[in-house]
Amino acid sequence: MDYTMFPLSEYAVTVRFSAEVDEAVNDYVHRVAIFLEQQKKNGILDIVPTFSSVTVYYDPLVVGGYEEMCEWLRTELERVEQVEAPPSRTVVIPVCYGGEFGPDLEEVARFHGMTEDEVIAIHAQGRYRVYMIGFAPGFAYLGGLSPKIATPRRATPRTHVPAGSVGIAGNQTGVYPLATPGGWQIIGRTPLALFRPHHEEPSLLRAGDIVQFCPITEEQYRMWDDERHSSNT
Amino acid sequence: MSAIQVIHSGFFTTVQDGGRFGYQKAGVSVGGVMDSFASRLANLLVRNGPNEATLEITMSGPTLRFETDALLAICGGSFRCTLNGESVSMWKPLVARSGDILSIGACQNGYRAYVAFAGGLNIPLVMNSRSTHVQAHIGGFHGRSLQPGDVLPLRSNTLTIPESPIRWGIAFSARNYINGKRKIVRVVEGPEYHMFTEQSQERFFSSTYEVTTQSDRMGYRLQGQALERKTNQEMISEAVTFGTIQVPKKGQPIVLMADCQTTGGYPRIAQVISVDLPILAQARPGDHIQFQKVSWQEARQLYTEREQQMKRWKRMIQQKWREVHDAH
Numbered sequence: 382m383d384y385t386m387f388p389l390s391e392y393a394v395t396v397r398f399s400a401e402v403d404e405a406v407n408d409y410v411h412r413v414a415i416f417l418e419q420q421k422k423n424g425i426l427d428i429v430p431t432f433s434s435v436t437v438y439y440d441p442l443v444v445g446g447y448e449e450m451c452e453w454l455r456t457e458l459e460r461v462e463q464v465e466a467p468p469s470r471t472v473v474i475p476v477c478y479g480g481e482f483g484p485d486l487e488e489v490a491r492f493h494g495m496t497e498d499e500v501i502a503i504h505a506q507g508r509y510r511v512y513m514i515g516f517a518p519g520f521a522y523l524g525g526l527s528p529k530i531a532t533p534r535r536a537t538p539r540t541h542v543p544a545g546s547v548g549i550a551g552n553q554t555g556v557y558p559l560a561t562p563g564g565w566q567i568i569g570r571t572p573l574a575l576f577r578p579h580h581e582e583p584s585l586l587r588a589g590d591i592v593q594f595c596p597i598t599e600e601q602y603r604m605w606d607d608e609r610h611s612s613n614t
Numbered sequence: 615m616s617a618i619q620v621i622h623s624g625f626f627t628t629v630q631d632g633g634r635f636g637y638q639k640a641g642v643s644v645g646g647v648m649d650s651f652a653s654r655l656a657n658l659l660v661r662n663g664p665n666e667a668t669l670e671i672t673m674s675g676p677t678l679r680f681e682t683d684a685l686l687a688i689c690g691g692s693f694r695c696t697l698n699g700e701s702v703s704m705w706k707p708l709v710a711r712s713g714d715i716l717s718i719g720a721c722q723n724g725y726r727a728y729v730a731f732a733g734g735l736n737i738p739l740v741m742n743s744r745s746t747h748v749q750a751h752i753g754g755f756h757g758r759s760l761q762p763g764d765v766l767p768l769r770s771n772t773l774t775i776p777e778s779p780i781r782w783g784i785a786f787s788a789r790n791y792i793n794g795k796r797k798i799v800r801v802v803e804g805p806e807y808h809m810f811t812e813q814s815q816e817r818f819f820s821s822t823y824e825v826t827t828q829s830d831r832m833g834y835r836l837q838g839q840a841l842e843r844k845t846n847q848e849m850i851s852e853a854v855t856f857g858t859i860q861v862p863k864k865g866q867p868i869v870l871m872a873d874c875q876t877t878g879g880y881p882r883i884a885q886v887i888s889v890d891l892p893i894l895a896q897a898r899p900g901d902h903i904q905f906q907k908v909s910w911q912e913a914r915q916l917y918t919e920r921e922q923q924m925k926r927w928k929r930m931i932q933q934k935w936r937e938v939h940d941a942h
């Protein structure tokens with residue numbers, strides 16, 4: 382696949398495969414990232430796959446500078462075809478929609494002239510691809526929201542959105558892994574922890590995974606929550 | 615147990631090391647010290663590795679009581695520092711005895727300082743780093759800034775703590791970058807530089823930008839002449855790093871700092887060169903920044919020179935320590 386390379390800093394180089402969001406390109410990006418990681422080259426500090434590029438952070442004193450880094454990348458990129466694509470997992474995320482957990486569900490339904498149940502049904506029927514993890518710890522960029530429920534961000538962002546909140550912003554949907562301020566329309570909340578700092582793989586979701594949302598009742602949410610808290614202590 | 619009691623915490627004091635690399639694909643920021651020049655030198659002065667965890671102090675410093683003899687060094691912006699009420703100097707090794715009280719007051723010049731303790735802080739690694747990630751509540755001291763009553767454990771130190779005060783330290787000339795309310799920061803063109811109008815490209819370098827009060831370890835929001843793009847074409851999120859200057863729709867630049875997000879979706883007009891990041895780290899709200907364009911080649915050259923200079927400091931410090939121990 383064609384690519385361009387450019388420096389991001391004195392210790393980072395970005396390899397860009399496309400300027401568009403495309404599933405096939407994104408698959409390739411993750412294959413490249415995994416392949417480069419497997420080489421375990423000395424002086425590589427971090428490898429960050431995004432929608433259609435891979436950024437490699439390195440120690441110039443070990444690797445030998447930008448030109449050497451680019452040369453190494455060009456050589457390795459010739460061999461990427463040899464790796465298998467990582468297995469795509471389907472991750473089911475239970476969501477308690479509406480009520481105190483989804484304060485904007487009513488607003489989203491009104492915006493589209495639907496009932497709340499119709500919005501839930503459309504959201505829960507979707508299959509969402511994880512394009513990348515970024516921005517915040519464990520935050521997944523998902524693709525595949527039905528245009529029928531695409532809704533603009535809130536005019537005034539909330540100063541506090543609880544961790545696990547499931548939201549819609551334009552044609553995106555996603556889950557807030559940490560409590561932060563935020564402007565997304567919050568339609569529900571999951572009891573699952575998307576960011577688990579003490580796990581070997583701290584992000585529950587991985588690029589390439591398929592996410593499905595499954596509606597649960599408030600009682601189920603609270604039982605789940607209790608389980609989680611008791612297993613943590 | 616060798617420990618240090620926190621009596622006052624100061625304005626915002628956190629544990630930071632060289633950063634948390636290897637987890638950006640999980641969305642976890644690199645974090646780490648804002649001013650790596652000062653923190654590395656503080657570590658070198660007490661013969662730690664350059665990336666050992668230090669206390670990062672912002673604006674006003676903590677008051678600490680030592681429950682053990684310790685060797686430490688404070689580097690960075692000038693803070694009024696006293697040990698048992700007596701003035702002590704920064705940028706040199708200091709000896710504290712059990713029961714001593716170190717007080718780091720208000721910042722008079724610059725914005726941040728680093729306290730390195732010989733042997734390092736005995737704090738668990740989280741994802742290979744001791745840096746505090748405040749948003750995720752991980753790393754450092756229980757994932758948060760210090761509070762009065764906290765007890766910081768020290769790792770055992772194999773160095774003999776000298777009997778007499780140490781007279782040497784880092785030369786004045788090394789601290790020039792901290793001075794002044796108007797700072798010159800060198801940058802290279804960012805990947806989306808061409809997306810800005812010629813007038814805005816010119817404006818970016820000819821005008822000065824003020825550091826606003828909405829600036830923190832994640833980013834510095836700047837205020838100045840607005841920058842315009844040629845088109846409203848959206849870009850897709852890609853990696854960003856410490857020193858990336860993004861320009862959101864309103865045209866006011868944001869310089870991403872140590873705790874920045876791993877990816878961003880705003881056009882990147884420029885990248886602050888690595889050796890000038892400490893200059894920004896020492897800028898406080900109200901200070902003015904002027905950007906100056908350099909090439910990648912120059913940036914890399916300056917990076918290499920800085921690393922060579924660090925090696926010279928290290929050799930000099932090792933030599934000084936040998937003299938201290940030979941004198942015994």
